Amino acid sequence: MPSTSISLVCSTYWKSRYAYSTREGDAISSRAALEAAAAMYLVYCRNHLSTEERQAMPRAAQLLTQEDWAAIADAAPESSDPMFGEEVQARFATLRKQIAAEASLSTQQQCCA
Structure with missing residues (x-):
């Protein structure tokens, strides 16, 4: 170094x-x-x-x-992530699913409108 x-x-x-x-x-x-x-x-x-x-x-x-x-x-x-822990990981997994669902819905609305 x-x-x-x-x-x-x-x-x-x-x-x-x-x-x-x-x-x-x-x-x-x-x-x-x-x-x-x-x-x-x-x-x-x-x-x-x-x-x-x-x-x-x-x-x-x-x-x-x-x-x-x-x-x-x-x-x-x-151990879990020392900075964020397992609860945050679960929160981000839920957030990712929500974003994916909204993106899918938005794509369907644009496609079929």
């Missing part, structure tokens, strides 16, 4: 952590301050994911064997 990517990710992360921690104890925080801290955090997350997708995962795909991937899968605990 190029050091510039790592330093950018680390810099952004620590800036967002500092921005959050300085507001954590405040009773009142301005909306602008909260938005700025959230924006910095999103930049950090996007950079982190981008680095994984562009550098870490392709390198892992080159170096790891099927046995390595199996060992990783066995070592990883089975």
